[in-house]
Amino acid sequence: MNKNKKDTKTKVTKSRGQFAIVLLSFKRNKLAMAGLIILFILFLTAIFAPFIAPYGFDTTDYDNTFQQPSAEHLFGTDEFGRDIFSRVVYGSRLSLSVGFIAVAISVVIGGTLGAIAGFYQKQIDNLIMRFMDILLAIPQFLLAISIVAVLGPGLFNLMIAVGISSIPRYARIVRATTMTIKGEEYIEAAVASGTNDTGIIFKHILPNCMAPLIVQISLGIADAILMAAGLSFIGLGIQPPAPEWGAMLSGGRNYIRGWAYMTYFPGLAIFFTTLSLNLVGDGLRDALDPKLKN
Amino acid sequence: MSKYLVKRIGYLFVTIAIVSFIVFMMLFFTPGDPATLILGNMSTEEAREAMREQLGLNSPFLVQYFNFVKDLVLHQDLGTSYITQRPVLQEILEVVPNTLILSFVAIVIAVVFGVALGIISAVRQYSLIDAIVTVFAMIGISAPIFWYGLLMILLFSVQLGWFPPSGFDTPSQMFLPCLALGIQSMSMIARMTRSSMLEIIRMDFVKMARAKGQKEVWVILSHVFRNALIPVITVIGLQFGMLLCGALFLEVIFSIPGLGRLMIESIKMRDYPVVMGGVFFMSLCVTIVNLITDICYALVDPKIAKS
Amino acid sequence: MENNKLLQIMDLCVTYKTQEGLVHAVNNLNLEISDKETLGFVGETGAGKTTTAMAIMRLIPCPPGKIEKGKIFFEGEDLLKISDRKMRKIQGKDISMIFQDPMTSLNPVMRISEQIMEMILLHKKINKKEAYAEACKLLELVGIKKERADDYPHQFSGGMKQRVVIAISLACSPKLIIADEPTTALDVTIQAQVLSLMKDLKDEFGTSMILITHDLGVVAEICDKVAIMYAGSVVEYASKEKLYLNPSHPYTKGLFNSIPKLDTDEEFLEEIDGLPPEPTDVISGCAFNPRCPYCMERCEKEKPGITYLDKEHYVCCFLYENK
Numbered sequence: 001m002n003k004n005k006k007d008t009k010t011k012v013t014k015s016r017g018q019f020a021i022v023l024l025s026f027k028r029n030k031l032a033m034a035g036l037i038i039l040f041i042l043f044l045t046a047i048f049a050p051f052i053a054p055y056g057f058d059t060t061d062y063d064n065t066f067q068q069p070s071a072e073h074l075f076g077t078d079e080f081g082r083d084i085f086s087r088v089v090y091g092s093r094l095s096l097s098v099g100f101i102a103v104a105i106s107v108v109i110g111g112t113l114g115a116i117a118g119f120y121q122k123q124i125d126n127l128i129m130r131f132m133d134i135l136l137a138i139p140q141f142l143l144a145i146s147i148v149a150v151l152g153p154g155l156f157n158l159m160i161a162v163g164i165s166s167i168p169r170y171a172r173i174v175r176a177t178t179m180t181i182k183g184e185e186y187i188e189a190a191v192a193s194g195t196n197d198t199g200i201i202f203k204h205i206l207p208n209c210m211a212p213l214i215v216q217i218s219l220g221i222a223d224a225i226l227m228a229a230g231l232s233f234i235g236l237g238i239q240p241p242a243p244e245w246g247a248m249l250s251g252g253r254n255y256i257r258g259w260a261y262m263t264y265f266p267g268l269a270i271f272f273t274t275l276s277l278n279l280v281g282d283g284l285r286d287a288l289d290p291k292l293k294n
Numbered sequence: 295m296s297k298y299l300v301k302r303i304g305y306l307f308v309t310i311a312i313v314s315f316i317v318f319m320m321l322f323f324t325p326g327d328p329a330t331l332i333l334g335n336m337s338t339e340e341a342r343e344a345m346r347e348q349l350g351l352n353s354p355f356l357v358q359y360f361n362f363v364k365d366l367v368l369h370q371d372l373g374t375s376y377i378t379q380r381p382v383l384q385e386i387l388e389v390v391p392n393t394l395i396l397s398f399v400a401i402v403i404a405v406v407f408g409v410a411l412g413i414i415s416a417v418r419q420y421s422l423i424d425a426i427v428t429v430f431a432m433i434g435i436s437a438p439i440f441w442y443g444l445l446m447i448l449l450f451s452v453q454l455g456w457f458p459p460s461g462f463d464t465p466s467q468m469f470l471p472c473l474a475l476g477i478q479s480m481s482m483i484a485r486m487t488r489s490s491m492l493e494i495i496r497m498d499f500v501k502m503a504r505a506k507g508q509k510e511v512w513v514i515l516s517h518v519f520r521n522a523l524i525p526v527i528t529v530i531g532l533q534f535g536m537l538l539c540g541a542l543f544l545e546v547i548f549s550i551p552g553l554g555r556l557m558i559e560s561i562k563m564r565d566y567p568v569v570m571g572g573v574f575f576m577s578l579c580v581t582i583v584n585l586i587t588d589i590c591y592a593l594v595d596p597k598i599a600k601s
Numbered sequence: 602m603e604n605n606k607l608l609q610i611m612d613l614c615v616t617y618k619t620q621e622g623l624v625h626a627v628n629n630l631n632l633e634i635s636d637k638e639t640l641g642f643v644g645e646t647g648a649g650k651t652t653t654a655m656a657i658m659r660l661i662p663c664p665p666g667k668i669e670k671g672k673i674f675f676e677g678e679d680l681l682k683i684s685d686r687k688m689r690k691i692q693g694k695d696i697s698m699i700f701q702d703p704m705t706s707l708n709p710v711m712r713i714s715e716q717i718m719e720m721i722l723l724h725k726k727i728n729k730k731e732a733y734a735e736a737c738k739l740l741e742l743v744g745i746k747k748e749r750a751d752d753y754p755h756q757f758s759g760g761m762k763q764r765v766v767i768a769i770s771l772a773c774s775p776k777l778i779i780a781d782e783p784t785t786a787l788d789v790t791i792q793a794q795v796l797s798l799m800k801d802l803k804d805e806f807g808t809s810m811i812l813i814t815h816d817l818g819v820v821a822e823i824c825d826k827v828a829i830m831y832a833g834s835v836v837e838y839a840s841k842e843k844l845y846l847n848p849s850h851p852y853t854k855g856l857f858n859s860i861p862k863l864d865t866d867e868e869f870l871e872e873i874d875g876l877p878p879e880p881t882d883v884i885s886g887c888a889f890n891p892r893c894p895y896c897m898e899r900c901e902k903e904k905p906g907i908t909y910l911d912k913e914h915y916v917c918c919f920l921y922e923n924k
Binding site: 502504506509516517524596 | 655658660689690691694700701702706711712719723724753755
Binding site: 031133134137138139140141142145146147148149150152222226229230233234235236246249252253256257260263266267270271274275278279282 | 309312313316317320323324325432433435436437438439440441442444445447448452535536538539542543546547557558561562566569570573576577580581584
């Protein structure tokens with residue numbers, strides 16, 4: 001009878017896996033879950049934009065310019081009579097794709113550089129990381145501006161500019177994690193059993209970088225979207241008439257006296273997007289790194 | 295300490311040198327013909343060729359870079375604007391005070407309030423004030439600065455009429471942009487202070503200080519805060535670069551003649567020497583601030599000072 | 602009960618609120634210590650030893666921790682009832698504490714002289730210069746050259762840091778020192794040095810000491826009395842000799858059986874079956890009953906009270922109730 005009791009006890013304590021604990025801890029975080037729900041809605045909006053938007057994003061209607069928000073035009077209309085709600089809905093496609101693609105660019109380049117630097121260390125490490133440090137000396141947004149200045153405005157160039165300017169942060173994270181993991185014994189075991197360097201990097205090191213990287217990616221997408229909107233706001237990003245939120249804000253600025261609703265909605269859209277990503281990122285960090293949580 | 299300082303200053307020069315190279319490279323590879331920009335589309339090919347020769351644009355890349363550095367070091371010459379034909383440095387120096395005032399006031403606001411709110415919210419963790427600070431900090435880092443800058447104009451200038459919506463000559467004109475710029479960094483600093491305080495507050499030496507019979511106020515200030523300051527200084531240093539970029543938006547929104555606005559206008563007019571001069575100048579500011587950060591770091595953290 | 606007791610803990614209950622639920626860290630704990638006595642406080646990790654120590658110092662973080670009930674008498678005064686201000690006069694001056702990990706119990710950005718002086722200046726009416734001289738004297742006392750007074754903690758090894766912590770704890774000649782596993786984080790060779798230093802200084806200063814440990818060897822070396830703790834309460838309390846000659850509680854017996862003996866040739870050590878209870882579990886009856894080889898039906902329903910086997914030896918177990 002005593003034995004039975006003991007067995008059940010040990011089972012209860014040991015049954016939860018690492019992933020389950022992280023998931024549970026994330027689910028308990030109400031703010032993070034709220035962020036995830038907002039993000040999910042945003043994704044649905046972007047995917048089903050043509051079905052959600054009542055008008056086309058560039059459908060002009062010169063009889064109905066400067067309409068205050070109403071049942072017909074939820075967010076009102078702009079100076080060309082375009083429906084702001086529809087434009088905001090379509091804008092989610094632009095912002096999310098810029099955010100995700102730009103971050104994908106920087107994660108792939110930055111991650112590879114970081115892994116190489118951390119894995120081989122010595123001169124290669126020195127070379128790569130000094131270069132990263134110098135990129136960091138130019139403020140990120142300024143670097144993006146300079147790149148756009150060279151490449152010219154436009155969606156594609158915007159992705160590249162934002163992507164390149166955030167390479168250093170991913171390189172740093174991956175490098176730091178790689179260096180920690182490289183010292184672990186199971187890597188030595190893999191080396192001893194003849195696995196080649198690429199195999200070790202892809203099979204052992206990169207999977208272990210995932211936790212810190214995912215957190216940084218989530219926060220990084222928020223930053224990338226802010227940056228892209230900022231560049232468009234000052235006229236260096238996506239150009240009108242494309243329904244980019246930052247560009248829409250810039251347009252609304254001219255009509256701030258009298259037609260303030262034109263600045264409300266695109267701004268709110270940017271705000272909720274970055275907010276949701278920041279909340280998710282914070283939640284992930286707390287869940288993955290219990291030591292930081294209280 | 296002095297060794298550390300020498301190393302850091304050496305590092306500053308290396309960084310400046312490489313930034314100058316990157317800036318020049320960008321200048322070199324930007325599309326468009328400077329001679330055409332200067333002389334206009336109606337000019338003759340001979341005139342343009344003469345202009346290129348005069349600008350030294352026909353020399354190889356490295357020769358051009360060497361001349362660029364020589365002018366920069368010997369004559370503090372960042373080049374000449376294509377549009378106004380005036381020295382870039384002069385154009386920059388005319389507008390830079392506004393940018394620096396804006397950034398400086400904003401960082402003071404951000405540090406004072408950010409650190410204070412961070413401390414309060416860490417000490418009263420889970421209290422109402424902690425919740426409020428956390429929510430506001432989250433809003434502060436998520437909301438785009440160019441959006442709430444506009445909202446502030448809308449509320450304080452258009453609706454209430456308390457502050458003018460543009461210009462940067464009187465304190466009342468400066469108030470809104472400085473506040474708007476400060477809010478973003480304040481949020482970051484408050485978050486960092488809070489989490490760093492919370493990490494330290496659980497450590498044994500804090501319990502030890504309490505076990506000595508030390509008053510809680512002093513435990514927090516002399517033990518917890520002094521340790522929490524180390525990561526906070528890093529964030530403050532990093533904030534400066536962000537602030538300069540944030541200032542750029544506010545200069546646009548509040549029509550302030552500053553470095554950021556000068557650069558944006560120059561990009562639109564393809565006046566690349568001014569753009570790259572501006573990039574170089576800002577990077578220089580950031581690098582100098584980083585040096586100051588490193589020095590503060592050494593003053594706070596004995597591990598650096600001694601090694 | 603006699604009045605020469607320096608510290609007397611009665612029915613102390615401490616709980617912590619956690620995400621998993623309410624944790625009863627300390628459950629109806631009774632304990633006492635006399636002048637100049639060393640009490641060994643033994644138990645597994647999570648048994649509530651540190652919580653008890655923090656409760657005595659009144660350093661339980663609240664929330665999430667809460668002292669539900671109980672009394673802690675120190676020189677006849679209930680520490681749980683006095684004002685914060687009065688408590689601060691006792692903390693450090695009358696009761697001082699040595700923490701488990703010397704690596705983290707010194708402030709990394711303060712010189713060690715400052716950290717010792719802080720203690721002195723808080724409780725003694727002397728100026729900074731005198732306090733500095735005293736700090737140097739204390740350092741020499743614990744075997745550190747006074748030239749190193751202006752160094753920072755990172756310049757010391759773990760054992761040296763613990764010496765500094767000991768110097769701080771002795772700075773005001775306290776009546777009671779609570780040492781929370783002071784040697785666990787140190788190398789074995791350093792452990793012995795630090796322990797003998799503590800023993801010598803304790804005798805020299807004439808202080809009482811509560812030594813929290815899970816190492817019965819350490820107890821044998823320097824303690825007078827021993828309290829065995831399991832799941833938040835003391836299950837057996839006796840003088841060292843009586844406990845070692847006659848361990849009575851099944852848990853105590855288990856602990857002793859798990860120590861290798863030098864005089865017999867054993868192939869396997871006996872272990873105690875099972876694991877300590879999850880902190881949030883509330884076990885009805887005796888907390889040890891799921892692991893107890895002598896478990897009776899009664900043990901699962903009732904909580905055993907204190908049974909005195911001897912004048913200074915009590916045990917909480919039904920096995921001894923009728924003897």
